[in-house]
Amino acid sequence: MGIYLPIAEISVNVFVLLAMGAAVGFLSGMFGVGGGFLITPLLIFYNIPPAIAVATGANQVIASSVSGVLSHMKRGTLDFKLGGVLLAGGIIGSTAGIYVFAFLRRLGQLDLFISLLYVVLLGTVGGLMLVESVNALRATRSGAAPVLKKSGQHNWIHRLPLKMRFRASKLFVSVIPVLGLGAGIGFLSSIMGVGGGFIMVPALIYLLKVPTNVVIGTSLFQIIFTSAYTTLVHATTNQTVDVVLAFLLMAGGVAGAQYGAKAGQRLRGEQLRALLAVLVLAVAIRLAIGLFVTPPNLYSLSAAGLN
Amino acid sequence: MRAPNAFATAIFLSLLAAAVPAKAQVPMTEGIQIGLSTDNVSITAGFSGADLTIFGSLENPDPLVARQGRYDVIVVLEGPPKPVVVRRKDRVLGVWINLDSETFENVPVSYSVATTRPLQDITEPNSYKQLSLGASNLYMQPADPGDSPATIEEFTAALRERKSATGLYSENVGGVQFLSQNLFRATVRLAPNVPVGTHKARAFLFKSGLFIKESSAQLEIRKSGFEQSIFRVAHNYSFLYGVFAISLAMLTGWLGRLIFRRD
Numbered sequence: 001m002g003i004y005l006p007i008a009e010i011s012v013n014v015f016v017l018l019a020m021g022a023a024v025g026f027l028s029g030m031f032g033v034g035g036g037f038l039i040t041p042l043l044i045f046y047n048i049p050p051a052i053a054v055a056t057g058a059n060q061v062i063a064s065s066v067s068g069v070l071s072h073m074k075r076g077t078l079d080f081k082l083g084g085v086l087l088a089g090g091i092i093g094s095t096a097g098i099y100v101f102a103f104l105r106r107l108g109q110l111d112l113f114i115s116l117l118y119v120v121l122l123g124t125v126g127g128l129m130l131v132e133s134v135n136a137l138r139a140t141r142s143g144a145a146p147v148l149k150k151s152g153q154h155n156w157i158h159r160l161p162l163k164m165r166f167r168a169s170k171l172f173v174s175v176i177p178v179l180g181l182g183a184g185i186g187f188l189s190s191i192m193g194v195g196g197g198f199i200m201v202p203a204l205i206y207l208l209k210v211p212t213n214v215v216i217g218t219s220l221f222q223i224i225f226t227s228a229y230t231t232l233v234h235a236t237t238n239q240t241v242d243v244v245l246a247f248l249l250m251a252g253g254v255a256g257a258q259y260g261a262k263a264g265q266r267l268r269g270e271q272l273r274a275l276l277a278v279l280v281l282a283v284a285i286r287l288a289i290g291l292f293v294t295p296p297n298l299y300s301l302s303a304a305g306l307n
Numbered sequence: 308m309r310a311p312n313a314f315a316t317a318i319f320l321s322l323l324a325a326a327v328p329a330k331a332q333v334p335m336t337e338g339i340q341i342g343l344s345t346d347n348v349s350i351t352a353g354f355s356g357a358d359l360t361i362f363g364s365l366e367n368p369d370p371l372v373a374r375q376g377r378y379d380v381i382v383v384l385e386g387p388p389k390p391v392v393v394r395r396k397d398r399v400l401g402v403w404i405n406l407d408s409e410t411f412e413n414v415p416v417s418y419s420v421a422t423t424r425p426l427q428d429i430t431e432p433n434s435y436k437q438l439s440l441g442a443s444n445l446y447m448q449p450a451d452p453g454d455s456p457a458t459i460e461e462f463t464a465a466l467r468e469r470k471s472a473t474g475l476y477s478e479n480v481g482g483v484q485f486l487s488q489n490l491f492r493a494t495v496r497l498a499p500n501v502p503v504g505t506h507k508a509r510a511f512l513f514k515s516g517l518f519i520k521e522s523s524a525q526l527e528i529r530k531s532g533f534e535q536s537i538f539r540v541a542h543n544y545s546f547l548y549g550v551f552a553i554s555l556a557m558l559t560g561w562l563g564r565l566i567f568r569r570d
Contacts, residue, residue: 060556066560298397301394
């Protein structure tokens with residue numbers, strides 16, 4: 001069944017989008033990530049203009065994050081204060097990102113920039129995760145006990161000024177790296193249409209030493225608001241949010257996420273991370289190929305005077 | 308959501324007998340008329356392209372010339388003019404990047420032609436140029452005339468090629484048929500991505516390769532339906548639209564958890 005997307009101005013198949021949403025939702029539920037980093041490239045592969053894929057991706061991320069946050073709130077694994085500071089940074093980063101986005105679009109370099117960012121980020125994160133999880137898998141197979149990070153361990157980040165106490169996370173840390181992390185994620189959210197969970201989660205765990213149990217809930221909490229802000233600004237400055245497209249993806253996504261979460265419980269952590277790493281790398285490679293392959297049309301048209 | 312397959316638009320023939328009463332002794336010059344039964348066409352969301360039929364008539368045709376088939380008609384449906392940027396990708400360190408670009412002013416978004424015979428059989432290339440008739444003869448005005456002629460030519464050609472490849476510029480040879488000595492029917496192609504706005508239908512009459520007369524009519528193409536309302540809201544009330552998109556996402560997330568909850 002075909003449906004016409006009002007903003008993207010193309011006809012697409014409803015079932016393809018629902019299935020895409022469900023598949024990504026399943027994976028995001030399984031791995032505890034928002035899935036924006038999969039949705040946006042998939043939409044681009046499906047010929048949705050990148051600018052619309054990004055803005056709509058950000059909108060879609062809200063739904064999956066709300067769904068996830070609700071279950072974390074019930075379990076009490078959410079640090080509102082930490083989330084709030086991350087969010088303040090996120091708003092700053094996202095605002096900057098929107099301007100860069102509109103500027104690149106005027107230059108005609110937006111598509112390239114989005115692809116490049118995806119290749120670099122997904123390639124790095126996927127590569128690191130793969131190495132880490134393969135090592136962990138090997139260690140468990142050889143019977144050695146996994147090396148646990150001691151919570152008392154400190155790094156340079158903990159020597160920065162302007163310290164603040166985050167009770168729920170049992171953390172006493174400078175607000176500078178927290179704001180900075182939030183800003184970085186906000187920037188990526190507006191340019192890539194991702195929630196940024198796949199960067200936020202490892203950063204909170206490894207850089208800020210936030211206890212793992214509150215990380216996902218807190219990250220999802222701040223992602224809701226950063227994505228909401230991003231969606232709003234994209235809607236007002238670029239008019240690139242397609243609600244019909246977003247709704248189809250969300251509908252499939254929230255259903256898939258709940259089943260994915262269930263399936264995820266049956267797999268071990270390292271296996272899960274190795275699988276996610278392979279997936280992330282595959283998307284990065286597919287996008288990288290697109291950059292190097294001779295395009296079928298060297299020339300492209302776009303409306304002039306686009307802001 | 309079903310696409311209408313064709314739009315028939317009819318005209319009211321300005322019958323020659325009624326239109327030209329007294330001057331019968333002077334050899335009349337031929338004229339051409341087209342008329343549209345409606346001045347606006349609404350396309351729905353699932354629009355997948357269609358044929359638009361335009362009827363028209365010749366005024367005072369010479370029966371002899373008509374019998375020999377020496378009258379030719381070209382009908383053009385021209386979309387609203389818009390500025391366009393043409394970009395060319397080049398390889399930089401192995402990666403394809405948009406490098407050069409050229410902006411053109413007032414490029415018709417769409418341009419569908421229907422003719423009685425192949426264009427080259429109707430008249431000389433020069434008269435097409437003078438009339439700026441046919442996709443390959445349309446004058447594309449560069450925004451920066453200072454660019455080298457070779458560059459402008461290259462990007463003009465690319466612009467035409469892209470427009471034809473996406474179906475926005477099309478040519479329907481044999482799309483104009485004479486139904487009688489005076490009456491003709493033209494079928495122009497509306498691409499699935501036909502732009503909304505004021506389109507101009509123009510008919511050109513040629514007699515033995517000579518341009519005689521032109522007639523034009525306006526046609527408003529609109530999108531209708533639910534999707535178009537969304538588009539309008541997104542552009543006119545973008546803040547509210549953004550708030551709506553966010554609320555919808557939050558509601559979907561919340562409902563999704565209620566309905567599909569598995570923990």
